[in-house]
Amino acid sequence: MLTIFDTIKDIAIKIDHEIKTEDLGYSDSSNTSGEEQLKLDVKSDYIVEQAFKDVSIVKALVSEEKDGVLELHADGKYTVCYDPLDGSSLADVNLSVGSIFGIYEGELTGENLVASAYVVYGPRIELVLATKEGRPKHYRAQDGLFNFISEITLKDKGNINAPGGTQQHWAEYHKRYVDALFKDGYRLRYSGGMVPDLHQILLKGGGIFSYPGTTDRPKGKLRQLFEVLPFAFIFEQAGGHAINEQGIRLLDLVPAHPHDTTPCFFGTTYEMVALKALYRMKI
Structure with a gap:
């Protein structure tokens, strides 16, 4: 596992260099969702693929930018599923973007996720690594090396509200929930990038990120x-x-296809209790 994490650190330095120096325009290709790919998307995906080709414990790669599974090492133990540059459309306006990695052992399900990581490319390069042992670990890059900062522990209640999706397509009950958070003093923190928004909630100790099903994307x-x-x-x-x-x-979800989507809510205990009550969820 350490080999995979070391590889992610190398990838982060290389992708950060591309963000700061390369063409930010569109390529001539589209991803599996039919979205136009930025040249940075293509280059970042290539960097990840090349980096893991020599990591023998990685059996296969599954990329957000490509369809299917790229088989690497038949005797490998892990499959790495990754988004090479999440929020890449924000790079040309100089907002933070990121990379996300899920490390799976066996079938590609949530139950078989054994570790994960993400990188934030902003004024500084930051990395968060998580395994089943202990709290997630927060690192910051300096001179090409990642220095450990601290473990991440969320509080029971936060004050950040990051609501995703176009408001005109929200269900009425979701709008009520978001409005209630603002009335309770929550601060709007939504950049349009999943990585920086969730990173802020994690480092600030709590809050909620919501991306519900909407009328245009149920x-x-x-x-x-x-x-x-x-x-x-x-x-x-x-x-x-x-x-x-x-x-x-x-x-507990079991994706039927590598590119399956889902409504999702990430947060601390207080916000989730309120969410479940408003949605009348049966747990």
Whole structure:
């Protein structure tokens, strides 16, 4: 596992360099969802793929940017599912973006997620690693090396509200929930990037990130294997919660396809209790 984490650290330094120096325009290709790919998306995906080709414990790679599974080492133990550059469209306006990695052993389900990681590319490069042992660990890069900062532990209640999705497509009960948070003094913190928004909630000690099913995207927008499940793992290891719109634990989901999406909610205990009550979820 340490080999995989060391590889992610190397990947982070290389992708950060590309963000700061390379063309931010669109490529001539589209991803599996039919979205135009930025040149940074393509380059970042290539960097990840090349880095893991020499890691013998990695059996296969599954990328948010490509369809199917890339087989690497028949004797490998782990499959790495990743989003090479989440929020890449924010790079040209100089907002923070990130990379997300889920490490699975066996079938690609939440139950078989054994570790996860994400990188934030902002004024500084920051990395969070999580395994089943202990709290997630927060690192910051300096001179190409990642220095340990602290373990991450969420409080029971936060004050950050990061609501995703276009408001005109929200269900009425979801709007009531978001409005209630603001009336309770919560601060709006939503950049349009999953990685920086969830990173802020984790480091500030709590709050809620919501991306519900909407009228235009009833199954949600965020992809389970590359985005949702890795963050669900990190939130639970930090003492938080991660559920879907039915109150089902996200890590209990079994994706039918590598690019399946789901509504998702990440937060601390207080916000999740209120969410379940308003949605009348049966846990």
